[in-house]
Amino acid sequence: MFILTKISDLVQVAPEDFAKRSIDAIEDNINAKYSNKVIQKIGLCICLYDILWTSEGLIGHGTGLVNINVEFRLVVFRPFKGEVMLGRIRSSTPAGVNLRTDFFDDIFVPFEELPEGAEYNHGEQLWIWNFDEERLFYDNHEMVRFQVVDEEWHDQAPAGPSQADDAPPKTPYRIRASMAAEGLGVCLWWDGA
Amino acid sequence: MKIVESQSAVLSNFEVYQHLTEQRDRYKKAKRRGPPNLETVVRELLQYMRTHPGPLSQDPLPYSRGCISKLLARLRPYNLAKGEVVMLLNLRPASVAALNTVVEDMAERFNEEQQEAIVTAIADVLGQFPAAEAQEDGEAAGDVDMDDTTAA
Numbered sequence: 001m002f003i004l005t006k007i008s009d010l011v012q013v014a015p016e017d018f019a020k021r022s023i024d025a026i027e028d029n030i031n032a033k034y035s036n037k038v039i040q041k042i043g044l045c046i047c048l049y050d051i052l053w054t055s056e057g058l059i060g061h062g063t064g065l066v067n068i069n070v071e072f073r074l075v076v077f078r079p080f081k082g083e084v085m086l087g088r089i090r091s092s093t094p095a096g097v098n099l100r101t102d103f104f105d106d107i108f109v110p111f112e113e114l115p116e117g118a119e120y121n122h123g124e125q126l127w128i129w130n131f132d133e134e135r136l137f138y139d140n141h142e143m144v145r146f147q148v149v150d151e152e153w154h155d156q157a158p159a160g161p162s163q164a165d166d167a168p169p170k171t172p173y174r175i176r177a178s179m180a181a182e183g184l185g186v187c188l189w190w191d192g193a
Numbered sequence: 194m195k196i197v198e199s200q201s202a203v204l205s206n207f208e209v210y211q212h213l214t215e216q217r218d219r220y221k222k223a224k225r226r227g228p229p230n231l232e233t234v235v236r237e238l239l240q241y242m243r244t245h246p247g248p249l250s251q252d253p254l255p256y257s258r259g260c261i262s263k264l265l266a267r268l269r270p271y272n273l274a275k276g277e278v279v280m281l282l283n284l285r286p287a288s289v290a291a292l293n294t295v296v297e298d299m300a301e302r303f304n305e306e307q308q309e310a311i312v313t314a315i316a317d318v319l320g321q322f323p324a325a326e327a328q329e330d331g332e333a334a335g336d337v338d339m340d341d342t343t344a345a
Contacts, residue, residue: 001283002209006198024225032228042199046238047231049212073201075209084280084294086246102244103237143246145284145294183294187246190290 001079004049005042008071009033013057015064026051026070034074036103038172040155043078044104077104079148079175084184087177089142092126097138099146099177106174109146113178115185129185136189143187146177203275205282207256210242210249248285248319255285255320267314271307285319288312 009030017025027048034045055069079085087099087107097114099107111118117130118138127138138144154170179185213235220227227235242249248256261282268278277296286292289308293299299308 001206001279002204003200004202004204005196006201007194008197009194020225024223028228031231035228035231036234037230039196042196046209046234047213047216047227071197075204075212078200080276082297083276084284086244086284102241103234143244147294181294183290191246191287 001077001083001085002046003043003076003078004073005039005045005076006052006071006073008069011068011070013066013068018066022057023051026054026068030070030072030074039076040153040172043076044173046075046077049073049075081148081150083148084145085148086187087144087146089138089140089144091140092120092138094120094122097127097179099144104175106171107146107177108174109177109179113149113176113180115180136186138186144179145184145187145190146179147181147184148175149178150176152176203279205261205279206242206247206249207261207282210239213239247283251320251322260318264314264318267318268311271303271311281315282319285315285321286312287316287321 011026011029013022013025013029017028020028030048035047036045038044049072051070051072053071057066057068059066085101087101090098090100090105092098094111096108096110099109101107111120111127114127115129115131118127119130120126121128124137126140129136129138152174154172154174156169156172183190217235226232241247244250264282265278268281273281273296280295284291284295286295289305289312292308292312296302296311303311
């Protein structure tokens with residue numbers, strides 16, 4: 001679910017941070033830039049793991065910023081394909097079920113990845129799995145187990161003047177998941193038995 | 194920004210959990226706070242890991258520093274893939290049915306004895322939720338008390 005990514009970057013420490021210890025200033029700088037943000041094709045950055053190497057700090061001409069080249073490792077959320085994880089049901093639509101974890105919201109289970117016999121109930125707005133005469137509900141906020149099938153990346157970097165102003169921004173990182181296999185789906189169904 | 198190595202290691206949930214709690218303690222001692230985006234993601238991530246079916250929600254923590262290498266040694270004969278072991282650590286399947294979601298083609302690769310052995314190895318090294326057994330014990334104890342009182 002989590003990986004380490006090695007990155008080298010230029011850290012600029014502003015004069016008001018000179019009161020901090022250098023290592024703390026660098027750590028805060030890196031965390032402020034990367035934490036809770038998605039890097040395309042890498043994943044959702046959580047926080048700094050360790051600092052491997054730093055250069056001397058150099059003050060540039062014209063500003064009071066101290067420039068430091070730093071090589072460091074980040075903890076990144078990037079589940080691999082086929083990984084089984086826990087999550088909660090956020091909402092259901094005829095297209096499928098939206099899942100979330102506390103820190104990551106963009107997980108989608110398309111209807112073809114639900115087990116055979118699943119049908120959408122328009123009145124209740126949720127999916128129901130008909131299994132051996134029994135009706136099992138995919139209720140909202142229910143804890144589920146799901147398997148990662150695929151991932152989608154959308155670069156949010158501006159495309160220039162040709163870009164329409166009202167185009168809604170696409171989520172930068174989305175996971176497609178499956179709940180079709182045995183043992184996947186609402187945890188209570190499997191753990192209770 | 195330059196990505197030097199996109200994936201230099203895989204971490205299990207427990208290792209991330211340890212890193213985050215240590216970081217929190219360190220910040221608390223130094224009486225300082227990280228940037229707000231860091232505080233948000235750390236709070237949400239810890240909340241996620243402490244939610245019930247996850248093994249890290251158990252108190253006291255069932256995992257310890259040495260348990261990963263211990264589990265690897267126990268599972269060596271079964272030739273599990275690295276990804277499968279990471280999932281075992283993260284989810285801690287407590288039954289053969291739960292193991293089935295984590296291990297690919299389980300029925301073909303292992304016979305029933307081996308499947309049972311893997312589940313007991315996980316329970317031995319990583320512990321398990323005491324809930325169901327404790328409840329039964331509690332009821333049994335209650336029954337005994339009742340018998341005692343009637344006998345007396």
